[in-house]
Amino acid sequence: MTQKLRVLVCGTRFGQFYLEAIQLSPLFELAGILAQGSQRSKHCASVYETNLYTDIEDIPHDIDIACIVVPTSVMGGSGTELAIAFMKRGIHVLLEQPVHYQNLIDCYRMAKQQCVKFMVGDLYGNLPFVNKFIEVAQTIMQQEQPLYLNIDMATQVSFPLAHILTKLLGNVQPWEVKDVITGNMPFQLLSAMLKDIPTTIRAQNQVDVAVSDSYMHLMHHITLGFDSGKLTLFDTNGPVLWTPRMQIPNNIPLVPRDLEQEAPLSLTSSVIEDFTSKNNATYQDILTKTWPSAILQDIERLANWITHDMNSIKMGKEGQQMLQAAQLWSGLTSALGYPNDCERVPQSFLNIEDIKLQLRKKESMEVHYKQLTIDGVQQAVTQFNEVCLKTILLELQKNNIFTSKNRIYRADEISHAIQIADRFQFILTRWLTALTNHGYVICLDTGFVLNYPVLTPKEVERAWQELKSVWSDQLMPAKVMNYFYRHAELLGDLLTGKQSAVQLLFQEGEMDVATSLYKDTMIAHFLNKEVASIVTAQIAIKNKVNILEIGAGTGATTKEVIDSILKNQLHNNMSCYLFSDISNYFINEAKKSLQHIQWLEFMKMDIEDRKDISLIENGSQDMILAAGVLNNVKNTKEILWMLQSLLKKDGLIILTEADGESIQMLISQVFMMEPANDKRVETSSTFLTTAQWLEIFNEVGFRCISIQPDKGHKLYPLGQRLFVLEKMKGGS
Numbered sequence: 100m101t102q103k104l105r106v107l108v109c110g111t112r113f114g115q116f117y118l119e120a121i122q123l124s125p126l127f128e129l130a131g132i133l134a135q136g137s138q139r140s141k142h143c144a145s146v147y148e149t150n151l152y153t154d155i156e157d158i159p160h161d162i163d164i165a166c167i168v169v170p171t172s173v174m175g176g177s178g179t180e181l182a183i184a185f186m187k188r189g190i191h192v193l194l195e196q197p198v199h200y201q202n203l204i205d206c207y208r209m210a211k212q213q214c215v216k217f218m219v220g221d222l223y224g225n226l227p228f229v230n231k232f233i234e235v236a237q238t239i240m241q242q243e244q245p246l247y248l249n250i251d252m253a254t255q256v257s258f259p260l261a262h263i264l265t266k267l268l269g270n271v272q273p274w275e276v277k278d279v280i281t282g283n284m285p286f287q288l289l290s291a292m293l294k295d296i297p298t299t300i301r302a303q304n305q306v307d308v309a310v311s312d313s314y315m316h317l318m319h320h321i322t323l324g325f326d327s328g329k330l331t332l333f334d335t336n337g338p339v340l341w342t343p344r345m346q347i348p349n350n351i352p353l354v355p356r357d358l359e360q361e362a363p364l365s366l367t368s369s370v371i372e373d374f375t376s377k378n379n380a381t382y383q384d385i386l387t388k389t390w391p392s393a394i395l396q397d398i399e400r401l402a403n404w405i406t407h408d409m410n411s412i413k414m415g416k417e418g419q420q421m422l423q424a425a426q427l428w429s430g431l432t433s434a435l436g437y438p439n440d441c442e443r444v445p446q447s448f449l450n451i452e453d454i455k456l457q458l459r460k461k462e463s464m465e466v467h468y469k470q471l472t473i474d475g476v477q478q479a480v481t482q483f484n485e486v487c488l489k490t491i492l493l494e495l496q497k498n499n500i501f502t503s504k505n506r507i508y509r510a511d512e513i514s515h516a517i518q519i520a521d522r523f524q525f526i527l528t529r530w531l532t533a534l535t536n537h538g539y540v541i542c543l544d545t546g547f548v549l550n551y552p553v554l555t556p557k558e559v560e561r562a563w564q565e566l567k568s569v570w571s572d573q574l575m576p577a578k579v580m581n582y583f584y585r586h587a588e589l590l591g592d593l594l595t596g597k598q599s600a601v602q603l604l605f606q607e608g609e610m611d612v613a614t615s616l617y618k619d620t621m622i623a624h625f626l627n628k629e630v631a632s633i634v635t636a637q638i639a640i641k642n643k644v645n646i647l648e649i650g651a652g653t654g655a656t657t658k659e660v661i662d663s664i665l666k667n668q669l670h671n672n673m674s675c676y677l678f679s680d681i682s683n684y685f686i687n688e689a690k691k692s693l694q695h696i697q698w699l700e701f702m703k704m705d706i707e708d709r710k711d712i713s714l715i716e717n718g719s720q721d722m723i724l725a726a727g728v729l730n731n732v733k734n735t736k737e738i739l740w741m742l743q744s745l746l747k748k749d750g751l752i753i754l755t756e757a758d759g760e761s762i763q764m765l766i767s768q769v770f771m772m773e774p775a776n777d778k779r780v781e782t783s784s785t786f787l788t789t790a791q792w793l794e795i796f797n798e799v800g801f802r803c804i805s806i807q808p809d810k811g812h813k814l815y816p817l818g819q820r821l822f823v824l825e826k827m828k829g830g831s
Contacts (some may be wrong), residue, residue, distance in 0.1 A: 103127055103129050104125060104126060104128070104402055105162055105163045107133060107165045107166065107190075107244075108121070108129070108131075108132050108133070108165065109168060109169055109178075109181055110134060110167070110168040110195075111132060111137070111143045112139070112168075113168050114168035116131070117166045117168055118143060118147050118617045119391040120392070121398070122147070123395050124398070124399065129147055129149045130149070130159065130161070130163075131162075132144050132147075132150070132151050133153070133165075133506065134153065135153060136151070136153045143775070150772055160188075162185075162190050163405070163420045164192070164193060164401060164791050165190050165192050165193070167192060167193065167195060169181065171194070171195075171202060174197065179194075179199075179205070179441050182194045183205065186209045186213070191204070191217070191220070191401060192215070193218050193220060195219075196219050197428060200422050200425035200429060203219070203425050210414070211411070216401055216405055218400070218401045218414070219421050221259075221262065222262060222390060223258065223259035223318075224262055225394075225397065226335060226389065227247075227389075228335065228337035228375060228378075231339045232267075232321065232339045232772070233375055235330055235339060235341070236330050237331060239323075241667040243325045243326055245296050245323050246325060247296065247297050248293060248297070248298040248324070249298075249322040250299065250319070250320070250321050250322075251300075251302075251303075251317055251319070252301075252318065253302070253303040253304070253315035253317060253318060254302050254304045254305075254432065254438055255431055256315070256319060258428045259319070261424040262420075262421065262424040263319065264293065264424070266420065267323075268294050268296075270423070271423055272294065273295075274293045275291060276431070276636045277292065278290045281304070283439050285303055285305060286302060287302050287435055287436060288300070288301055289302060289431065289434055289743045291431075293427075302431075302435055303315065303316050305439050306438040306440060306441060307441055307442075309744065314441060317334060318334065318335040318336075319335045326344070328343035328344045333401040337372070337375050337380075338378055340371055340372065340373055340374070341371070342371055342372075343370065346363075346365045352715050380393050391493060398571075452568050459573060464619075467573055467574075470573075471573075471814075472813060473812070473813040476813055476814060476815075476816045478745055479569050479570060479786065480818070481565060482565075483570065483763060484763075485562070485565045486541055486562045487583075487763055487765065488533065488645050488762060489558075491533070491590075492534060492551065492554060494517070494594070495516075496554060497591065498516045500513050500516050501553075504549045504550070508549075510531070510547070513527065514730050518594075518595055519594045519595065520595055522596075523593075523770065525593060526769055529760075529784065532782075535547070538551070539551045553633075563584055563587065567763060574620065574621045574817070575615075575620040575621065576620070579612065582603065582604070582616065583766065583767055586767040587766055589603070600768065601771060604616075607663065607687075613652070613653050614653045618658075619651065621814065621817070622819045623655060625808070626755045627726070628659060628806075630656055630659065630724065630726070631662070633751075633753060634664070634724070635663045635667050637721065637722060639667070639672070641672060643672070643673075644674055644721075645674050645719055645721050645722075646660075646673075646720065647676055647677045647715065648660075648676070648679060648723075648724040648725070649704065649706050649742075650731070651678045652682075652690070653685065653688075655726070656724060657676075657678055658692075660724070661676065661693065661699070670698065674698065676696070678699060678700065679714075681704065681706075682703075686701050689701065702714070706732065706738055707733065709741065713744070716745075720746050720747060720750055721747055721749075721750050722751050722753060723746065723752045723756075724753050725752070725754050727757075728754075730772075730785065730787070732775075733774075733775050733777070734775065734776055734777045735795055736798060736799060739799045743799060743800060751825055752801065752823075753822070755820070755821050756787070756820055756822065757820075758786070758787075758789045758819065758820045759767065759786060759789075761786055761818060772785065778791045778794070792820075802824065802825055802827050803824055804820070804824070804825055806820055806822055806823075808821075
């Protein structure tokens with residue numbers, strides 16, 4: 100086994116990242132910390148379980164590498180002196196930038212004299228997006244010469260910029276500063292020639308008087324321009340973008356018309372090409388993962404030099420490049436002058452998700468719909484399902500169920516542990532079925548076994564917050580998402596019956612949430628529009644039309660249909676639109692806004708009560724509408740038999756229903772439902788699948804003539820279907 104290299108870290112401010120980097124590799128052992136003995140240094144030594152030294156003379160002699168992460172001489176610190184002192188002891192050194200080029204010469208000279216390796220830290224040069232920018236730019240430069248270089252930067256990271264430029268161009272000589280515009284303003288301007296490339300730099304040359312290195316509007320934004328277009332490193336943390344230059348051929352007389360028929364490749368290429376994969380990294384990710392990993396690359400590279408670069412060829416080559424970078428950095432910063440002091444006024448954090456939500460609220464459903472893709476919707480649905488399944492699993496784990504992978508949990512044991520109300524026992528069965536179907540638990544003959552890590556409330560809470568940013572006001576209003584989230588918070592009380600699901604839907608007796616749930620979600624908006632379109636198309640070819648809507652509820656479908664009838668001036672074709680529901684509350688609410696419609700009537704009706712159904716004349720209805728109603732009945736087949744008798748021979752039933760189990764409903768509206776006694780019993784599910792629906796339709800004597808949305812539709816993954824049924828020939 101190869102012996103680990105013992106590494107000492109000097110400094111604990113930025114040195115914390117070095118301490119973390121060393122933990123990531125089995126090649127290194129943290130040998131200690133050299134610092135001034137501050138509380139932070141003592142805390143670091145405790146956390147990383149290592150020795151704290153305050154005097155270089157106390158450092159053990161078996162140190163292999165010293166990572167010096169304190170300011171160098173040019174910044175008023177002792178970093179340069181420490182580097183030379185360690186190399187005199189025969190210890191290899193990794194020195195954090197910035198370093199004055201004269202100090203670099205001294206350090207490389209000492210390394211050569213003592214036969215040790217010396218390296219300057221290259222954190223920013225190791226970052227993935229910086230590397231990708233350099234790689235793509237150098238590939239383009241094999242075909243085209245750069246025409247210009249535009250750079251935005253903060254002077255705190257100007258040394259890494261100089262190093263990035265030397266790595267990019269290979270040799271920045273000759274370079275010359277042409278002009279500088281300075282002043283007490285956020286950005287100062289500098290124009291220069293770098294290797295005959297006209298270069299413009301906008302530098303934020305400010306220092307926060309409270310925390311010198313924390314106030315940066317950006318780190319690096321670099322654009323390298325060519326005749327064909329420009330390559331941009333949008334930020335040090337990505338992305339890398341290619342934007343081709345718009346080139347309109349001179350030989351095209353009528354540009355819009357002629358280009359519709361045929362266009363050159365330069366005009367059919369994407370206007371922005373992203374060379375990087377989707378980047379959702381947060382600053383938390385960057386500070387805890389990306390930076391330590393990038394620093395580790397330096398330490399590993401130095402270790403490689405120690406064992407393989409015996410003649411210091413690699414060190415010498417990199418040293419020449421680093422000296423160029425140091426000279427360029429010195430010239431640029433000298434031209435810009437000392438930074439301006441900035442007394443920043445603290446501001447509360449601006450959550451851009453709040454801004455996005457405000458903007459989305461202003462957009463119409465049609466705008467939101469255009470922005471969707473079937474893959475994006477599928478990912479959103481998958482994420483929603485996962486969050487709800489985790490919520491269910493966490494609730495069980497709160498009751499000491501599925502807290503270990505090493506035991507079997509019996510169904511009766513689970514039921515007893517969570518003290519579920521008797522009327523909700525069927526929900527527990529559906530939970531276990533859903534968890535099994537999605538691989539969270541394994542079902543055995545004797546019980547269930549956990550097949551997923553034990554969750555924490557914090558983890559599930561974070562998952563909900565991430566979900567809200569994806570769904571809210573894109574696929575559903577924020578108030579509807581909060582409706583589901585509230586169920587997750589109160590899931591334990593819902594199970595025991597302490598919390599009423601009805602109260603959560605009708606908060607303080609208001610219909611706002613219920614209305615949004617059935618009207619303002621993307622799928623509800625789509626289905627209601629489709630129902631209205633089908634209904635108006637039928638009314639247009641008929642006279643004296645009778646329509647029965649069962650379970651009309653909040654009137655979301657009703658209002659869309661009636662608006663469409665009035666918009667298409669088909670009101671004279673109507674005989675009666677019967678708004679029916681089991682609840683007087685919904686009927687009274689509907690009357691407030693719809694009673695002016697002369698051909699609209701209202702009726703309290705329970706569709707599972709044959710007496711109520713018998714009040715409507717058989718064979719009298721041209722269309723029967725039922726939006727999300729049949730899933731609430733105990734036996735869908737029996738209800739369809741009764742509804743069929745109400746239709747005229749050429750009548751239609753138009754249904755909107757869920758297709759298969761809805762995980763979101765398993766934590767919410769399932770608590771307002773009763774167990775079914777139809778085909779759902781076989782699968783222990785809340786909703787029928789499309790295949791089961793079609794089987795029932797056929798058994799009753801209906802032919803399904805349309806199902807929307809189809810499998811290729813972008814809203815298909817949302818799991819809601821619109822069925823249009825007609826009587827088969829010979830039906831009653």
